Amino acid sequence: MSSSDEQFAIGIDIGATKIASVLLSETGNVIRSSQLPTLVEEGKAAILDKVAEQILELAQQAPGALAGTGIGSPGKVDAARGVVYNAVNLGWEEVPLTEEIAGRIKRSLPIWVQKDANLSALGEQYFGAGRGLRDFVYLGIGSGLGAGLISDGRLITGSDWYAADVGHLSVDPEGSLCVCGGRGCAETIASGPGLVRATQQMLANSPTNTLLSNGVELTPTDILAAARQNDGLALKALTEVGRVLGIIMSACTVILNPSRIVVGGGLGLAGYDFIIPPARQELMRRTIPESRALLEILPSQVESPAIGAASLVWYMRSKETLKN
Numbered sequence: 260m261s262s263s264d265e266q267f268a269i270g271i272d273i274g275a276t277k278i279a280s281v282l283l284s285e286t287g288n289v290i291r292s293s294q295l296p297t298l299v300e301e302g303k304a305a306i307l308d309k310v311a312e313q314i315l316e317l318a319q320q321a322p323g324a325l326a327g328t329g330i331g332s333p334g335k336v337d338a339a340r341g342v343v344y345n346a347v348n349l350g351w352e353e354v355p356l357t358e359e360i361a362g363r364i365k366r367s368l369p370i371w372v373q374k375d376a377n378l379s380a381l382g383e384q385y386f387g388a389g390r391g392l393r394d395f396v397y398l399g400i401g402s403g404l405g406a407g408l409i410s411d412g413r414l415i416t417g418s419d420w421y422a423a424d425v426g427h428l429s430v431d432p433e434g435s436l437c438v439c440g441g442r443g444c445a446e447t448i449a450s451g452p453g454l455v456r457a458t459q460q461m462l463a464n465s466p467t468n469t470l471l472s473n474g475v476e477l478t479p480t481d482i483l484a485a486a487r488q489n490d491g492l493a494l495k496a497l498t499e500v501g502r503v504l505g506i507i508m509s510a511c512t513v514i515l516n517p518s519r520i521v522v523g524g525g526l527g528l529a530g531y532d533f534i535i536p537p538a539r540q541e542l543m544r545r546t547i548p549e550s551r552a553l554l555e556i557l558p559s560q561v562e563s564p565a566i567g568a569a570s571l572v573w574y575m576r577s578k579e580t581l582k583n
């Protein structure tokens with residue numbers, strides 16, 4: 260096959276700290292990739308300019324035809340209209356992302372947008388731990404808890420783009436206040452900040468026999484380092500993260516009957532060996548064997564969220580092919 264037969268996609272993930280970009284071939288080869296600091300404080304227009312510049316730069320590098328661009332954003336993403344709402348970490352209330360980017364790149368190139376966690380699921384489905392699967396769940400544990408659901412090969416987005424918002428399913432309606440205004444949301448425990456909070460609470464209650472101390476500013480990295488040294492309190496806090504994750508896995512399992520749950524995100528990967536055994540145990544306690552007969556739990560395999568964003572191009576194209 261000559262290089263001109265293969266098509267290429269651009270993927271951009273707009274995160275609160277960095278904008279990751281990739282030029283990807285249909286077979287998943289990374290032709291070019293880059294990362295820029297988002298610098299939220301510089302404002303919306305500066306971020307949009309940066310995204311457009313990345314697209315134009317990568318478009319020039321494409322060794323063959325470009326099929327389109329996929330862009331991932333946090334917040335509520337209306338993928339039909341291309342509008343992002345309430346991306347709190349970016350300081351965006353309502354941004355017509357597709358329109359803003361199309362106006363900046365001034366060339367005919369299809370642009371699709373989607374919620375970041377949904378794109379992580381697509382990335383795993385095309386090029387990672389969900390390859391070839393029709394029914395699987397992606398769970399990302401990082402600054403929050405996000406999910407992407409694939410059922411019968413399709414991404415589930417819901418009636419108002421809020422499907423898979425598992426981070427804000429409360430596991431304790433009397434629990435800690437969440438950023439959303441609710442109480443005891445899963446991500447108040449099953450996330451990086453949640454792990455820190457759980458550890459701090461345990462330290463306040465029983466500060467003995469631990470390497471950790473409440474006096475300094477704790478990070479998930481400190482807690483994981485202590486857990487690797489068999490620190491009882493760190494292990495207990497990570498077990499609590501796993502327990503809550505297991506409740507969410509149970510909800511996903513009874514509704515979707517997935518054959519795989521792929522766990523990613525910074526804490527999901529770095530803490531995998533500590534979090535997954537208690538999560539699995541909780542899943543066993545809460546579900547019947549029939550609903551998880553085929554279920555496997557695996558770590559994510561896609562390295563950059565930009566690859567998930569580029570996968571949106573192949574996904575949208577396959578949907579169009581199905582229609583014709």
Ligand SMILES: [Zn+2]
Nearest residue numbers: 427437439444
């Ligand atoms: Zn919440």
